[in-house]
Amino acid sequence: MLVHVPCTLAKEEVAYFRGAMAAAEWEDGASTAGANSSFVKKNEQLPPDSEVSRKLGGRLLGALLANPAFLGAAVPLRIFPPLFNRYGVGDHFDPHVDNAVRGDALTGVRIRVDLGATLFLSDPDEYDGGDLVVDDVYGSRQFKPPAGDLVVYAAGSLHMVAPITRGVRLASFIWLQSMIRHDEARGVICDLDASIQDLAPRVGQDDPDLRKLAGVYHNLIRYWGEA
């Protein structure tokens, strides 16, 4: 599953995040990497337990949970506290799959990582290189969207951040456990939800066919969902 959700954060909100991050202390990004990806990861992170990381993370979660396109695509059950990273010139993150399970030391939350997501906090003209590249069902896809956009991908698909050759790339990244474990099933649910969202303003919320589709949607979630 690969979904691009534009304008997840408004420009003013992006500016607020950037201001807070500029004043923060950074550490080596290897601190949250698994045994394999520590060799391929070279960037900086806000310390996951720092006040600034937690505060911005909470603010980002609020925006995600108010975004129908994100909710429809991810059907999140538990979201790992968002982390924030910074890639300068020469930094990169080579192809890897994310760890299957993650525990957060601070909150004790443990999740199965079904989906990863990157929220871009730098605009494309601020840096060269730094594309997010994801191997998906139909081949490799590259993303370098405007600041505020979100890209959601299957955590099990190989993905990478290309080396930065100019400027700085700021982003937040998120892992989550979905109520719908299997990628194909979640894709079907995402398409059904998108169709319903598309039809609702055209045929009216109380249309009998729309209500039937809403019933099918909820029954599918009931069928596949883990709560």
Next chain:
Amino acid sequence: MLICIPEVLSKQKVAHFREAMAKAEWEDGRSTAGSQSLLVKNNLQLPQDGRAARELGDEVLDALAASPSFVSAALPSKIFPPLFNRYGVGHGFGLHVDNAIRGVPNTPVRIRTDLSVTLFLSEPDEYDGGELVIEDRVGQQEVKLSAGDLVLYPSTSLHLVREVTHGERIASFFWLQSMIRDNVARALLFDLDQAIQSLSARLGSGDPACVKLTAVYHNLIRTWAEA
């Protein structure tokens, strides 16, 4: 899920069936009964390998294949060659469940009976009693349809045919294995198909939402189907 589908056979077709059945030889209905239903079954049947049953059975199969509602509701994978029965005064079929697996006589084909079907061939005013009664955990559903109509219900249910107290009740009955084993999943697909058919008629089948919903329908079948 109990689904009634009207006019699977036209009235002329029903008359043709009745005529052919009137000329045929009948046998004790216990010939196809399992050990438990042997005790409660009391009716007559056309011999299942007899010419009348086979010819009429093939006509039933043709009519089923030409009924979009039947195909959508049942999503059949294998259909047992239809059988034909006759309940005169004093005949009935006590409470029983259908065998889980049925072999088609003289062939290596075996069918898991997911759905049971009764196709009514007598009009309701031709007989008293003879209702098909399907039990669930909260009560009973009674079914007595016009000649040419059929009822489709999960074979897992306990069901009976009430004793006929006047006239004669003639019907065809058979079982089928669905491509979609699970009743919940099959019901959901039926609802989805109905909504798509209705929306396509209103918005045009080329409407983007209809196209996407059609993809959802086929992808769900791909996820669940045994072909």
